[in-house]
Amino acid sequence: MPTSENFDQLLKRFGSASFSAEPDSWDTNPDTENPDANETSRYEYGVPVQTVDAFLRLPSPVVSSWCSDANPAGFLVNRATKCIRSVSVEKCDTIQALSMLFYINSSILAVPKSSQTVNITVRSVAVQSLNGMRTLPHGSDVLRLPMILDALCINIVLGVSYHIMYTDAGEIIEAAAAFVLGAINKETLSIQQSFEISFTQVNTEPVPLSGNPGYVVGLPVRAGLRPQRSGIIQNTNKYSQLTILQSTSSQDCLAAQGARAPVLFGFNMISGCTLRITAATKCQPLTQTLLDLLKGQNFPEYVASFGNSQAQDVLDWVPITHLHTSEQSSCQIPVSLEVEVKWTKYGSLVNPQARIVNVTAAITTTTLKQLPSGRERTIPITSSVIFTDISSPAEPGYKAWPTINAKLPFDFFFPFV
Structure with missing residues (x-):
């Protein structure tokens, strides 16, 4: 790391148009002056x-x-x-x-x-x-x-x-x-x-939080899987949790495979790419390729309702609801993935906390028609995420006016009564 003390030395060593990529410490010969070199x-x-x-x-x-x-x-x-x-x-x-x-x-x-x-x-x-x-x-x-x-x-x-x-x-x-x-x-x-x-x-401990307790705008939405109906298993890498397709400069779907962008709380996002289809394209392999492209690897099953929800507290996690929109046809290929995250303000009116209450993932498909030999067709593939605030509007409330509850002692009129 350059500092004010070593900057001149680093500039002298690396400031030219080309330099040796191997530092001196790569010498594999035994060094009597540095016995710990190996x-x-x-x-x-x-x-x-x-x-x-x-x-x-x-x-x-x-x-x-x-x-x-x-x-x-x-x-x-x-x-x-x-x-x-x-x-x-x-x-x-x-x-x-x-x-x-x-x-x-x-x-x-x-x-x-x-x-x-x-x-x-x-x-x-x-x-x-x-x-x-x-x-x-x-x-x-x-x-x-x-x-x-x-x-x-x-x-x-x-x-x-x-x-x-x-x-x-x-x-x-x-x-x-x-x-x-x-x-x-x-x-x-x-x-x-x-x-x-x-x-x-890998194996990062502890898992980074996205708020305490409510979500913070701009931090990743925490997600995970629940195998065998036990606790939530959450990947520590934000690029392996709830993600969407990341756009590339070439807009080529096959080139964009594996490139994912984490879903950040409060940020509406949309991305996409284009896919060229020829007459030799087969329906089934193409369908699976597009599903992997849109959903990524190990699409999560649950999303944390709070930014600090613990993996063992399963009730603090919201299941992802999957929707499928398609037409009645012999070959349907997925063309878009739309994720909607509904959240609400929770707790004090002075310091409300963001809480996720519902998540839906909708896959939209279209009909793949057989193309004539030598013809090509370009299909746009999109993925998006939208955050919807469903909080009830806060209304000012007033306490009821106090009432006088006056009672006389039981012997007030003694000895007259």
């Missing part, structure tokens, strides 16, 4: 993610727009880069940076300088045609290497998205990569590649 430590913010051979590559433009593979991915540093790479059909199968193996063949060290490694698994592979349309191939061949086919070179890497799971002890426990593969022809001299990396902490 001890297992932990990852800290900004430290390059180490692999067996060097570091996890996150290609990016350095001086010009051309890709530099010497750029390391920093721990906990979420980044998205784009750069240009020179290609040719005749040599595409020999350029390492165009192959999936270049990005997954080296295991990540769980902690710096340790012997424990974590393999990079392939989460998904999307194939992009020359006209820009993306499809998800079906089959078990996860690894696709560049191949020269007639006048084309297929299966070259156009984009890589890393997702790293880590613990609060600074240890990496899981790594996955999602690829976008494409094709080039003889006229293609260069391509643009995109790279992303994100980090998610």
